[in-house]
Amino acid sequence: MLLGCVGDDFTGSSDLANTLAKGGMRVTQYTGAPDGPAGADVEAGVVALKSRTLPKDAAVRQSLHALEWLARQGCRQFFFKYCSTFDSTPEGNIGPVAEAMAAALDATSVIVCPAFPAAGRSVYQGHLFVGDALLSESGMRDHPLTPMTDSDLRRWLARQTALGVGHVAAPVVARGAAAILAALEAEDAAGRRLIVVDAISDADLMAIGAAASGLKLVTGGSGVALGLPENFRRAGLLSGAGAQWRGVAGPAAILSGSCSTATRGQVAAHRGPKLEIRAEQVMAGEMTGVSIAEWALVAKGGVPLVYSSAEPETVHAAQERFGREEVAAAIERVMGEAAVGLVGGGVRRLVTAGGETSGAVVEALGLGALRIGPEIDPGVPALKAEGRDLALALKSGNFGGADFFARAVEALGPRTAPAGAP
Numbered sequence: 150m151l152l153g154c155v156g157d158d159f160t161g162s163s164d165l166a167n168t169l170a171k172g173g174m175r176v177t178q179y180t181g182a183p184d185g186p187a188g189a190d191v192e193a194g195v196v197a198l199k200s201r202t203l204p205k206d207a208a209v210r211q212s213l214h215a216l217e218w219l220a221r222q223g224c225r226q227f228f229f230k231y232c233s234t235f236d237s238t239p240e241g242n243i244g245p246v247a248e249a250m251a252a253a254l255d256a257t258s259v260i261v262c263p264a265f266p267a268a269g270r271s272v273y274q275g276h277l278f279v280g281d282a283l284l285s286e287s288g289m290r291d292h293p294l295t296p297m298t299d300s301d302l303r304r305w306l307a308r309q310t311a312l313g314v315g316h317v318a319a320p321v322v323a324r325g326a327a328a329i330l331a332a333l334e335a336e337d338a339a340g341r342r343l344i345v346v347d348a349i350s351d352a353d354l355m356a357i358g359a360a361a362s363g364l365k366l367v368t369g370g371s372g373v374a375l376g377l378p379e380n381f382r383r384a385g386l387l388s389g390a391g392a393q394w395r396g397v398a399g400p401a402a403i404l405s406g407s408c409s410t411a412t413r414g415q416v417a418a419h420r421g422p423k424l425e426i427r428a429e430q431v432m433a434g435e436m437t438g439v440s441i442a443e444w445a446l447v448a449k450g451g452v453p454l455v456y457s458s459a460e461p462e463t464v465h466a467a468q469e470r471f472g473r474e475e476v477a478a479a480i481e482r483v484m485g486e487a488a489v490g491l492v493g494g495g496v497r498r499l500v501t502a503g504g505e506t507s508g509a510v511v512e513a514l515g516l517g518a519l520r521i522g523p524e525i526d527p528g529v530p531a532l533k534a535e536g537r538d539l540a541l542a543l544k545s546g547n548f549g550g551a552d553f554f555a556r557a558v559e560a561l562g563p564r565t566a567p568a569g570a571p
């Protein structure tokens with residue numbers, strides 16, 4: 150393994166895995182650090198954690214455990230993947246985890262770059278934009294768990310870490326890899342180890358990737374990984390053999406616990422049977438994983454969609470009444486149980502929306518390694534669970550076009566196996 154990645158959620162991990170696979174690396178995504186060694190053909194390993202909203206000590210502990218496993222697989226470089234909208238609270242977990250990983254690796258000049266222009270996220274003057282809006286004026290200000298109320302990444306990160314926070318500005322990035330590396334080293338030498346780097350285009354990200362070729366640790370969204378496969382290719386380290394991927398035939402279902410703007414649009418656009426699960430019903434035990442799976446397994450007229458996705462006012466009201474963590478955990482548990490019921494009932498193609506939701510589902514299903522397949526929409530690949538007859542798409546909250554669900558279901562495989570198929 151050449152590149153070892155730790156992702157702070159499951160959809161984000163598959164977003165990164167997708168970028169690396171498109172860059173020509175053989176990539177596997179793991180649910181937490183495995184007990185045994187990785188397959189010999191894996192060139193990039195992404196250990197997916199559900200650590201984005203954990204208490205920071207637990208997030209650091211899990212991330213270091215994953216890092217140790219990746220180091221044992223022989224990785225030469227390491228990547229900490231967080232959200233392109235920098236999802237975190239003033240306490241963490243991006244700063245504390247980046248700081249701990251840098252210390253463990255003795256890494257200097259640590260890039261901090263959530264930019265993902267293909268999904269509308271850019272970093273300019275140290276500020277994060279979503280489309281043409283500042284992060285704090287985008288839908289992210291209403292996120293159920295990590296409301297983002299400050300767009301200045303330097304200021305937000307400085308609240309989370311004792312390390313100095315630096316900045317490499319757009320004009321330097323435009324001058325290319327050598328200028329970027331020199332600026333990173335100058336920032337580190339001045340005591341600013343975590344360095345926010347501006348990026349507004351894929352060309353910027355490619356240059357930053359080239360500058361990072363000798364750095365031990367890179368942190369960011371999937372965008373800043375765009376240029377990394379090329380470094381390994383140039384060094385003659387990639388096999389060049391694309392990974393084999395095959396979908397799975399069988400019934401499909403969709404579970405959506407994301408309340409992000411894009412997901413709510415996709416829920417509205419879905420043509421097929423829909424079941425809304427409301428927070429009060431879950432908290433009262435009236436809606437359970439079993440009852441949801443029973444509904445979906447007999448639903449007629451298309452692919453069933455189960456969703457708790459709701460408008461910010463509805464989410465706030467539920468949080469006031471039941472507590473933010475409590476209601477989130479209860480909905481995630483029900484989604485996980487529903488997934489177990491659905492797969493037990495024959496579902497073979499499963500689409501989930503939301504990082505926390507996807508983590509709950511993948512953990513409840515006990516899935517180990519996921520093979521990366523073709524891209525469905527920017528940042529969302531088709532996945533196949535190794536050793537299981539199950540294909541998945543784990544969609545980040547704000548990713549995907551309005552008709553994402555229909556196209557995802559199709560990308561995972563056919564409703565029935567073609568005649569003569571094994």
Ligand SMILES: Nc1ncnc2c1ncn2[C@@H]1O[C@H](COP(=O)(O)OP(=O)(O)OP(=O)(O)O)[C@@H](O)[C@H]1O
Pocket residue numbers: 158160161292293294406407408409412427428457458459463464467468476477478480481502503504505506507544545546547
């Ligand atoms: N109706 C609701 N009321 C309160 N909380 C909800 C409701 N529906 C979902 N949630 C919780 O909100 C959280 C949504 O986070 P999740 O990571 O799944 O989606 P997201 O943040 O949109 O996706 P991503 O992290 O990929 O951007 C989950 O913990 C979920 O359980």
Ligand SMILES: O=C(O)[C@@H](O)C(=O)CO
Pocket residue numbers: 158160161162164165231232233234265370371503504528545546
């Ligand atoms: O970077 C992103 O936006 C996504 O991969 C993600 O992490 C959302 O959970």
